[in-house]
Amino acid sequence: MRILFLLFILLTGKVLMAQTGVIKGRVTGNNEPLSYASVNVKGTGRGASTNTKGYFEIKNIPPGTYGLTITSIGFEAETISITINTDVAAIHNINLKEKPSKLNEVVVTGVSRATQLRSNPVPITVMGKKEIEQHVNNNIIDAIIKGVPGVSAVTTGPNISKPFIRGLGYNRVLTLYDGIRQEGQQWGDEHGIEIDQYGIGRAEVVKGPASLTYGSDALAGVINLIPYIPNGEDGKLNGDFITDYHTNNGMAGTSLGLSYKQNNWKYAFRATAKTAHDYQNKVDGFVYNTGFREFNLSGIARVDKKWGYAQIGATLYDNRQEIPDGSRDSLTRQFTKQIAEAGQDDIKNRPIVSPDELRSYRIAPLHQRIQHYRVYTTNSFKAGEGSVSASLGIQQSVRREYNHPTVPEQAGLYVVLNTINYDVRYNLPAIAGVETTVGVNGIYQTNRSKAATDFPIPDYNLFDAGGFIFAKKSFGKVDISGGLRYDNRHISWNNFYVGTDTQTGFGRQAHLPDTAGAGLQFPSFRHTYQGVSGSVGLTYNLSDRLLLKANIARGYRAPNITEIGSNGLDPGAHIVYLGNRSFNPEFSLQQDIGFIAYLPDMDIVAEIFNNNINNYIYQARVNDAEGNPVVIVPGNSTYQYQQSKARLYGAELTLNLHPRSIKWLALDNSVAWVTGINKNPQLIAQYGNDAKYLPFIPPLHIRSALKVSLPGNYGVFTKLNTRLEADSYADQNHFYALDNTETFTKGYTLFNAGLGFTIKPARAKTAFYEFFVQADNLFDTAYQANLNRLKYFEYFKSSPSGHTGIYNMGRNLSFKVIVHF
Numbered sequence: 010m011r012i013l014f015l016l017f018i019l020l021t022g023k024v025l026m027a028q029t030g031v032i033k034g035r036v037t038g039n040n041e042p043l044s045y046a047s048v049n050v051k052g053t054g055r056g057a058s059t060n061t062k063g064y065f066e067i068k069n070i071p072p073g074t075y076g077l078t079i080t081s082i083g084f085e086a087e088t089i090s091i092t093i094n095t096d097v098a099a100i101h102n103i104n105l106k107e108k109p110s111k112l113n114e115v116v117v118t119g120v121s122r123a124t125q126l127r128s129n130p131v132p133i134t135v136m137g138k139k140e141i142e143q144h145v146n147n148n149i150i151d152a153i154i155k156g157v158p159g160v161s162a163v164t165t166g167p168n169i170s171k172p173f174i175r176g177l178g179y180n181r182v183l184t185l186y187d188g189i190r191q192e193g194q195q196w197g198d199e200h201g202i203e204i205d206q207y208g209i210g211r212a213e214v215v216k217g218p219a220s221l222t223y224g225s226d227a228l229a230g231v232i233n234l235i236p237y238i239p240n241g242e243d244g245k246l247n248g249d250f251i252t253d254y255h256t257n258n259g260m261a262g263t264s265l266g267l268s269y270k271q272n273n274w275k276y277a278f279r280a281t282a283k284t285a286h287d288y289q290n291k292v293d294g295f296v297y298n299t300g301f302r303e304f305n306l307s308g309i310a311r312v313d314k315k316w317g318y319a320q321i322g323a324t325l326y327d328n329r330q331e332i333p334d335g336s337r338d339s340l341t342r343q344f345t346k347q348i349a350e351a352g353q354d355d356i357k358n359r360p361i362v363s364p365d366e367l368r369s370y371r372i373a374p375l376h377q378r379i380q381h382y383r384v385y386t387t388n389s390f391k392a393g394e395g396s397v398s399a400s401l402g403i404q405q406s407v408r409r410e411y412n413h414p415t416v417p418e419q420a421g422l423y424v425v426l427n428t429i430n431y432d433v434r435y436n437l438p439a440i441a442g443v444e445t446t447v448g449v450n451g452i453y454q455t456n457r458s459k460a461a462t463d464f465p466i467p468d469y470n471l472f473d474a475g476g477f478i479f480a481k482k483s484f485g486k487v488d489i490s491g492g493l494r495y496d497n498r499h500i501s502w503n504n505f506y507v508g509t510d511t512q513t514g515f516g517r518q519a520h521l522p523d524t525a526g527a528g529l530q531f532p533s534f535r536h537t538y539q540g541v542s543g544s545v546g547l548t549y550n551l552s553d554r555l556l557l558k559a560n561i562a563r564g565y566r567a568p569n570i571t572e573i574g575s576n577g578l579d580p581g582a583h584i585v586y587l588g589n590r591s592f593n594p595e596f597s598l599q600q601d602i603g604f605i606a607y608l609p610d611m612d613i614v615a616e617i618f619n620n621n622i623n624n625y626i627y628q629a630r631v632n633d634a635e636g637n638p639v640v641i642v643p644g645n646s647t648y649q650y651q652q653s654k655a656r657l658y659g660a661e662l663t664l665n666l667h668p669r670s671i672k673w674l675a676l677d678n679s680v681a682w683v684t685g686i687n688k689n690p691q692l693i694a695q696y697g698n699d700a701k702y703l704p705f706i707p708p709l710h711i712r713s714a715l716k717v718s719l720p721g722n723y724g725v726f727t728k729l730n731t732r733l734e735a736d737s738y739a740d741q742n743h744f745y746a747l748d749n750t751e752t753f754t755k756g757y758t759l760f761n762a763g764l765g766f767t768i769k770p771a772r773a774k775t776a777f778y779e780f781f782v783q784a785d786n787l788f789d790t791a792y793q794a795n796l797n798r799l800k801y802f803e804y805f806k807s808s809p810s811g812h813t814g815i816y817n818m819g820r821n822l823s824f825k826v827i828v829h830f
Contacts, residue, residue: 130547
């Protein structure tokens with residue numbers, strides 16, 4: 010009997026194992042093979058991605074009738090019914106229809122729940138992975154600038170770009186990583202966004218106040234950087250290897266990404282390393298202390314179930330970034346370096362930097378180190394006809410600036426910023442067609458100085474909480490959405506004493522009761538900032554391809570720590586900042602009107618905006634009564650924060666031509682313009698046009714790109730594409746000139762060119778190679794960007810060459826190879 014029972018079990022097992030089927034097929038779009046299209050069997054958690062020739066295969070499907078859903082970016086999703094039999098392959102060839110426009114694309118940024126782009130009245134622009142990869146850059150923000158009109162950046166060398174949206178930046182622009190707000194002292198000039206540029210699969214940019222969903226710090230807009238999670242076959246390890254090289258600064262980048270999928274689980278991992286020496290241009294030669302070395306690690310695990318999904322992720326960022334100061338020999342204009350401490354440093358007689366040092370990948374003693382760690386989880390649970398979304402993030406930002414040449418291991422600035430992010434929202438069931446979301450989110454934050462010698466800001470505690478309600482409804486051709494939010498932010502710090510270390514002569518923090526000989530640099534402070542924000546807007550669907558949008562929003566931003574609390578030298582910025590603890594929150598009222606037309610032969614997007622801000626905070630250089638710069642720390646400028654009313658207005662226009670009769674040709678054009686007016690009547694009356702405009706306003710920007718994409722295969726070559734770009738910036742003569750805070754910036758035009766293609770080896774099943782070659786500033790134009798901080802790094806009032814300050818990067822050839830396996 011036991012033998013018969015065992016034999017029954019074995020036979021039953023074999024029968025059960027045999028009772029699965031296979032789905033094979035090919036996906037095409039406009040009768041051309043579609044690679045990376047997603048094919049999923051509903052209700053099973055099984056799916057696959059098509060290869061470069063459009064083929065897919067899904068194994069181990071139990072017998073039955075299912076819905077097979079096929080999706081691909083730029084095409085209409087399609088679901089077909091299939092019947093699976095045992096040991097029989099169900100073969101299906103699917104030809105997807107091209108979407109009439111990008112308007113049906115789903116976005117998650119700046120809205121309460123995933124929403125089609127067409128129904129959202131707030132201006133949102135999306136960049137996909139392919140578009141990001143085609144722009145070979147030193148960082149992810151520079152790639153976004155090339156793809157999104159109205160976005161610019163304040164830069165300090167090639168690896169430091171702080172995003173600005175429509176003339177507003179720093180912590181008025183909220184940067185998100187996978188929906189979690191990035192907290193890394195984003196109010197400063199001297200470091201970039203702590204995110205791996207190679208690991209981003211999608212960028213969503215909100216242009217305009219998004220305070221309703223995110224609270225304070227989203228006054229200008231939001232940039233949500235969403236990591237790339239490949240969707241490969243079950244049980245198979247997939248990945249890519251990226252290598253990237255730039256000729257101008259020798260930037261070499263390598264990145265390895267791995268992904269694995271099993272049943273309902275997805276896993277992704279990426280490791281990246283980048284290094285560069287000083288960049289160069291034909292005016293300055295090599296610009297001393299602009300090299301960097303950066304490392305990134307990231308990992309994500311996600312499970313999708315009938316009840317919703319859960320995802321956990323972690324990132325590690327470590328960047329050693331050199332600190333330029335612009336000191337030179339007065340006659341030869343060669344760069345010099347600091348070798349003595351501030352009190353003994355003779356700036357005019359520093360030694361000249363050797364050619365070997367300018368080309369060395371070794372990080373100079375004067376540098377900063379930024380470390381950023383993040384662990385987070387995002388979750389969504391079905392709750393009847395509604396759903397609950399919850400996210401929690403823990404971040405630590407460690408920032409050290411080494412500015413002591415005689416004791417290079419001693420950090421001048423050493424601060425540790427710890428942040429907890431939280432967000433909970435309930436998506437109510439639709440009632441009479443109204444979709445409503447209520448939620449609460451915010452941060453808890455502490456900042457602590459460690460063994461430093463300079464203390465530009467105090468140690469502080471911050472707690473931020475805000476609740477909101479958001480609703481949307483469609484009335485035929487009209488989509489209406491809007492809501493209200495209330496925010497409360499409490500910030501405090503205790504008395505902060507700074508004295509002198511008798512052994513080293515450097516500054517040091519003193520603690521009670523041992524404060525003898527120390528000064529009270531930051532008196533204690535406690536304050537609560539409150540604000541109400543809201544928005545209402547509508548979209549009128551003239552047709553499937555034509556839309557009119559209008560939105561009005563009230564934004565809110567509490568003053569940041571440097572604006573209210575700074576009182577000391579920031580070594581990396583070479584600026585002594587002076588804050589004002591009496592500042593009030595900023596409140597903006599912005600109106601947006603947009604027209605969108607995705608026509609068969611062209612795309613037209615026209616947006617105009619007007620933004621009035623109360624209590625606008627900006628920084629201005631401080632001069633004495635005789636008009637000379639105030640110097641508190643030798644070799645460093647002094648800036649005082651100011652507050653007044655302001656107005657910003659402008660427009661963006663995009664016109665992309667893609668004639669159907671010449672499918673391989675496209676001409677993309679964009680124009681972005683913004684003007685910032687300082688509405689401080691006392692300053693205007695006293696100083697006239699010198700104080701009329703706001704600082705850090707980008708000039709008129711016109712961009713055109715001619716693209717050629719050849720369909721079909723040419724032996725092992727496929728997806729051949731090339732482009733020629735003209736990037737033009739007008740003169741910026743509308744600048745904040747009071748006390749020489751800013752100066753006139755001459756306009757310029759840069760020409761760029763790019764070439765890309767894919768190689769698919771004949772014998773390779775899934776592996777293929779992507780190649781990108783790019784030439785930026787093709788004619789080696791010498792220029793200074795209006796938002797380049799290095800433009801003002803100058804120690805002399807005049808120069809023998811007639812050029813003052815530091816110029817931007819010259820011609821740069823870059824080569825990138827992506828190996829997919």
